[in-house]
Amino acid sequence: MISLLPAHADLAELDDEALAAVYAYPDDLAAPWVRVGFVASADGAAAAAGRSEGLSNAADHRVFVLLRRLADVVLVGAGTVRAQDYRGARRPTIGGSTPPPIAVITGSAELDPGSRLFTDTKVAPIILTLPTAPAERLARLTAAGADVVVLERLTPDALLAELAARGLHRVLCEGGPAVHGQFIAADAVDELCLSVAPLLTGGTAPRISAGPDGALPRSMRLVSALHEDGTLLLRYQRDTPIG
Ligand SMILES: NC(=O)c1ccc[n+]([C@@H]2O[C@H](COP(=O)([O-])OP(=O)(O)OC[C@H]3O[C@@H](n4cnc5c(N)ncnc54)[C@H](OP(=O)(O)O)[C@@H]3O)[C@@H](O)[C@H]2O)c1
Known part of the structure; x- marks a missing residue:
């Protein structure tokens, strides 16, 4: 049995630069790298009263903010956006001048154009949806400032191909569980950052x-x-090569 990795592993001892080095994405990514971020309780819950905030604390929040600042895009399912009333990321990316966009996976496009995702953001959210989504919903989301993208499928490979085409390689997937499960099944998770509260x-x-x-x-x-x-x-x- 060994002590925690790395050797000096008390978060409070790491300044922001050192912490960013711990969580750095691989250099020179030529394709999307999927980092999944979650907080869980010690008995394995991913939500308290339907939201993750009840599980989070100062240490988790510090890493949560950093993970966003290291990412090109935050990818998240519509269930989480609705449950947690998502708004745009606040802080600019490290080395950039704007926060990463929030990219929402939704087959139904059932998102409120008056919600914080559209009204409280510095960059346009990306809505990744299907041809079966009602056209009037898509029109309302576009009018609310969203970048609406209709894909034939919302599978991990189709989603990542769309992000890759936009040069968004450093992907932070914030869940929720349904999205995470699909990415695991498709062997599309490169990394999991898990806070255990x-x-x-x-x-x-x-x-x-x-x-x-x-x-x-x-x-x-x-x-x-x-x-x-x-x-x-x-x-x-991931411990094994892709494929
Ligand atoms: N502990 C944590 O760190 C954490 C993180 C995230 C979420 N959560 C919690 O997890 C819960 C929400 O998670 P969830 O699993 O219910 O939802 P989710 O994974 O966030 O989103 C599921 C939704 O995404 C869309 N979607 C996903 N894959 C799709 C596909 N292949 N085709 C079409 N649409 C697809 C659908 O949206 P439409 O219904 O719009 O079609 C689906 O209902 C909340 O309680 C939240 O607080 C916890």
Whole structure:
């Protein structure tokens, strides 16, 4: 048994620059790299009262903000956007002048054009949807300032091809569990950044991924483990080559 990785792993000891180095994406990405970010309770809940805020704390929030600042795009399912009343990211990316856009996966396009996603953002949200979404909804979202993209499929490969075409390679997927489950099933998760908060929730909360049974477990390698006030900040990377 060994101590936490890396050797000096107390989050409070790391300044912002050192923390950014811990979470750096690989250099010179030629294709999207999917980093998934979640917070969970110690008994595995991904939400408290339907939202993740009840699980978060200062340490998780510090890493949450940093992960956004390191990303080219924040990819998230419409379920999470609706449950958490998402707004645009606030802080500019490191080395950039604007925050990353929020890219929302939605088959229904059932998003409120008056919600914070559209009214409280510095960059246009990207709405990734299907030809079956009602045209009037798409028109309302476009009028609200969104960049609406209609794709034939919302599979991980189709979504990532669209992001790649835009040069958005550093992908931060903020879930939710349904989206995460699809990316795991498609073997499209390169990295998982997981905050484990020192809480027990009980109840019927979701896990951090959901989907059909049957996929073989994906092997991941623990590449860093930080700690602050009882919260573990774990970073796993895929252990096997893609494909
Ligand atoms: N602990 C954490 O860090 C964390 C992070 C994120 C979320 N959460 C929690 O997770 C819950 C929400 O998660 P969720 O699993 O219900 O929702 P989700 O994964 O955020 O979004 C699911 C929605 O995304 C769209 N979608 C996803 N894949 C699609 C596909 N292949 N084709 C068409 N549409 C697709 C659909 O939207 P439409 O219905 O619009 O078609 C679907 O209903 C909330 O309680 C939230 O607080 C927790």
